[in-house]
Amino acid sequence: MARLVMKFGGTSVGSVDRIKNVAKRVKKEVDAGNEVAVVVSAMSGETNRLVGLASDVAALHDAREYDVVVSSGEQVTVGLLSMALQDLGVNARSWLGWQIPVKTSDVHGAARIEDIDCSELVERFKDGQVAVCAGFQGIASSRRITTLGRGGSDTSAVALAAAMEADQCDIYTDVDGIYTADPRIATKASKLDRITYEEMLELASLGAKVLQTRSVEMAMKHRVKLQVLSSFEELPGTLVVDEDDIVEHQVVSGVTYTRDEAKVTLQQVNDQPGVAALVFGALADAHVNVDMIVQNVSEDGKATDLTFTVGRNELDPALKVLENLKGEVNCKAIVPDPNVVKVSIVGMGMRSHAGVAQTMFSALAEKGINIQVISTSEIKVSVLLAEEYTELAVRTLHSAFNLDAA
Numbered sequence: 001m002a003r004l005v006m007k008f009g010g011t012s013v014g015s016v017d018r019i020k021n022v023a024k025r026v027k028k029e030v031d032a033g034n035e036v037a038v039v040v041s042a043m044s045g046e047t048n049r050l051v052g053l054a055s056d057v058a059a060l061h062d063a064r065e066y067d068v069v070v071s072s073g074e075q076v077t078v079g080l081l082s083m084a085l086q087d088l089g090v091n092a093r094s095w096l097g098w099q100i101p102v103k104t105s106d107v108h109g110a111a112r113i114e115d116i117d118c119s120e121l122v123e124r125f126k127d128g129q130v131a132v133c134a135g136f137q138g139i140a141s142s143r144r145i146t147t148l149g150r151g152g153s154d155t156s157a158v159a160l161a162a163a164m165e166a167d168q169c170d171i172y173t174d175v176d177g178i179y180t181a182d183p184r185i186a187t188k189a190s191k192l193d194r195i196t197y198e199e200m201l202e203l204a205s206l207g208a209k210v211l212q213t214r215s216v217e218m219a220m221k222h223r224v225k226l227q228v229l230s231s232f233e234e235l236p237g238t239l240v241v242d243e244d245d246i247v248e249h250q251v252v253s254g255v256t257y258t259r260d261e262a263k264v265t266l267q268q269v270n271d272q273p274g275v276a277a278l279v280f281g282a283l284a285d286a287h288v289n290v291d292m293i294v295q296n297v298s299e300d301g302k303a304t305d306l307t308f309t310v311g312r313n314e315l316d317p318a319l320k321v322l323e324n325l326k327g328e329v330n331c332k333a334i335v336p337d338p339n340v341v342k343v344s345i346v347g348m349g350m351r352s353h354a355g356v357a358q359t360m361f362s363a364l365a366e367k368g369i370n371i372q373v374i375s376t377s378e379i380k381v382s383v384l385l386a387e388e389y390t391e392l393a394v395r396t397l398h399s400a401f402n403l404d405a406a
């Protein structure tokens, strides 16, 4: 007997038939004698619809009310799945975030889980009851409903698995595992049997939305045995594991991309001490996160271009802040460019192999793709490119690092 957390994403519960299919998968585990907690997302498209409704009513809305609205999708699916399970003769009960409770911070729209008390759920396992839990939802100390950010049901599942010391946390989704690149744009992407927590953390934070970044962080911290697998086919998926559990590391394990950033160039700012501190200090005060940064060396020692990226949805607030600073840093022009993509390669093997970045740059150059900004860390290299090159760049790098499926 094992204790399992099974998480099903939006596509997996996207219709009545699919919910019934999920119920069958869950019943199988129950029949095998396992204790099961299920975590579900809203039906596919539903959260987007709810986000749209909130924006339509008021472009600038109260984040607490946003959470009340967008969390409702998960209420529907826990109820429906519980009914479907009961219909198959399985003892099942639904749980909303506040009922469990999943206690979170009060950062509405992007709350962090602080504590989960799953004692009642675990108590009910003794009666063979399946806990059908709403993903994405929590409750703040103010007793207001919170949500965990887009894709947050992954984090709900991992956090629940950690809290109930589950033997495994299975993330069922619309692909049959973690691939070397998003299989929707890299047709030659191949499925990985295993990937390290560290690599998956980088891939997720650099755009691979197959797992929410925080879910990987949490799995790594609590050593949750995490698997990504198909909700439609019964195939082994991809295990996310410790570094020691992988015998041979690829130099590059995956290629990923994100269109979530926008580039800003401050043309001809003063090249003198304190300018960067002023610009990035003002952005930080306005809670605008800056990611990649390049500053050219000025030829005359007087003025230089300063280029950096911010979240695409933070571009407008960033521009407002910069407009106010324009005079102070003596900047000629502020040039925003939202049409960029950040493409990254990730792999533990980079620690011990030289020349990886060089291979990346040459491969892009051969296709005539211009690199606008570069950033590196121990196990990744990211480049900023014109958005139109997204697919070409991902495919090119996938081939250059020998990741193409045979």
Ligand code: ADP
Residues within 6 Å of the ligand: 008, 009, 010, 011, 012, 041, 151, 172, 173, 174, 175, 177, 178, 179, 180, 181, 182, 183, 184, 207, 208, 209, 210, 211, 254
């Ligand atoms: P769910 O609704 O089940 O949470 P998501 O849409 O959030 O599913 O995540 C699954 C999607 O992640 C896949 O359909 C795939 O397009 C995308 N994806 C991006 N990068 C990868 C990758 N490296 N491996 C697998 N899937 C990926």
Ligand code: ASP
Residues within 6 Å of the ligand: 009, 010, 041, 042, 047, 048, 073, 135, 136, 149, 150, 151, 152, 153, 154
């Ligand atoms: N339904 C939420 C979303 O679409 C949470 C999730 O699916 O993980 O972002």
Ligand code: MG
Residues within 6 Å of the ligand: 009, 151, 154, 209, 210, 211, 212
């Ligand atoms: Mg998801």
